[in-house]
Amino acid sequence: MKQFLLYSFRLVLIVSLSLASVYEEGDTISVEHQNVIFEQFFGYDEDGEIKLADYIGKVLWIEMSATWCAPCWETIPEIDDLVLNWIENPNVASFVSLEDLVWAPPFPTCTEWGNAGTASIPIIVDGGNDDDGTDYIADWFISDVGGSPAYASYVFIDHTMTVRHKIANNDFSVELANQWIGEMLNNLDVKETQVNLPDIFYLHENYPNPFNASTTIEYDLKENGDIKLSVFDLSGREVDVIRENYQIIGTHTVAWETSDVPSGVYFFRLSSGKFVQTRKAVLLK
Numbered sequence: 001m002k003q004f005l006l007y008s009f010r011l012v013l014i015v016s017l018s019l020a021s022v023y024e025e026g027d028t029i030s031v032e033h034q035n036v037i038f039e040q041f042f043g044y045d046e047d048g049e050i051k052l053a054d055y056i057g058k059v060l061w062i063e064m065s066a067t068w069c070a071p072c073w074e075t076i077p078e079i080d081d082l083v084l085n086w087i088e089n090p091n092v093a094s095f096v097s098l099e100d101l102v103w104a105p106p107f108p109t110c111t112e113w114g115n116a117g118t119a120s121i122p123i124i125v126d127g128g129n130d131d132d133g134t135d136y137i138a139d140w141f142i143s144d145v146g147g148s149p150a151y152a153s154y155v156f157i158d159h160t161m162t163v164r165h166k167i168a169n170n171d172f173s174v175e176l177a178n179q180w181i182g183e184m185l186n187n188l189d190v191k192e193t194q195v196n197l198p199d200i201f202y203l204h205e206n207y208p209n210p211f212n213a214s215t216t217i218e219y220d221l222k223e224n225g226d227i228k229l230s231v232f233d234l235s236g237r238e239v240d241v242i243r244e245n246y247q248i249i250g251t252h253t254v255a256w257e258t259s260d261v262p263s264g265v266y267f268f269r270l271s272s273g274k275f276v277q278t279r280k281a282v283l284l285k
Contacts, residue, residue: 022142028246029161033140038097038124050095050124052161056224057197057248058093059184060157061177064126064138066099068107071169072153076116082174083121091159091188092181097137099126141166158184160224160248197249198222203270203277206256210282217242217279218253219270227272231256234265242268258283 023029034053052060063079065072079096086092098113108116114123126137141152141163153169154177165180198220206215221227227247231240242256256268263285269278 023140023163025163025166027163029140029157029163034161036137038126038137040095040122040124048122050122052157055093055157056161057159057250058091059159059181059188061092061094061181062097062137062155062157063094064097064099064141064153064155065113067109067113073108073113073116075169075172078172078174079121082177085174085178086181089185091185094121096121096123097126098123099138156180156184159188160246198251201270201272201275201277203268203279205279206268206281210284212284213259214255214257215281215283216253216255217268218251220251221247221249221272224248225272227270229254230269230271232267232269239266258285 029052031053034056035051038050040048040050061082063072063075083094086094124137138152141155152166154165154167154172155163156165156177158164164184167176200220200222202220204218204220206217208215217229219229225246227243227245228241229243230238231242233239239261240256242254261283263283266281266283267278268281269276
């Protein structure tokens with residue numbers, strides 16, 4: 001009876017949530033949610049803090065569990081296997097989001113949960129930094145299963161903070177997780193050797209300049225976001241859009257091919273949010 005009441009409480013909590021904060025596969029996590037701070041109580045940085053923004057530029061997978069969830073406890077060996085499979089890869093990160101409702105035994109404590117698995121994966125206490133406890137990370141990934149809301153047990157997020165996969169505990173396997181992580185790594189647009197990330201937006205001068213046929217443009221982004229890199233002529237007419245998409249923090253390069261563009265003076269303009277910068281270029285043919 002007691003266990004039934006626990007699950008009933010959980011169901012009431014789910015139904016009461018605002019669906020506006022639910023992320024489906026293909027959705028990018030908002031900057032606000034990326035910066036919600038969670039307490040880390042177990043792992044390689046005990047008593048530290050974790051936020052999703054810490055993992056920008058990496059492939060991230062999260063297991064969402066609860067101290068009162070017996071099926072979740074049974075998956076600890078599988079989680080250990082998955083962690084150890086990718087522990088040597090600096091572009092793969094993971095953590096466990098553990099809800100602790102402070103139930104009495106026989107439910108394990110958070111510390112017992114942590115001691116049961118590898119110390120290589122950090123564990124956070126779900127609940128966020130709101131005093132009213134409404135920012136539960138698990139609540140962001142509820143799915144509609146058979147007409148009823150249900151929690152995802154595992155979420156896989158790519159380097160752009162886009163949700164790529166959500167899966168329930170019953171459907172999870174280490175083999176499938178390895179496949180998804182490998183696929184996301186193949187799409188990773190970050191150089192493993194890049195250590196120092198830019199702290200400003202900056203459009204560098206193209207090179208060569210003046211140029212013939214083709215020139216290279218380099219720019220720095222201090223945060224993730226939508227960008228547009230355009231080319232204008234002296235009259236202010238937009239003659240080309242080189243890039244217009246969502247990009248992650250870092251230094252990016254792109255070539256501008258001018259086979260169909262006449263000689264003249266042109267201006268490259270990079271915009272991202274409130275940032276706008278322009279550079280002059282000379283095309284000689």
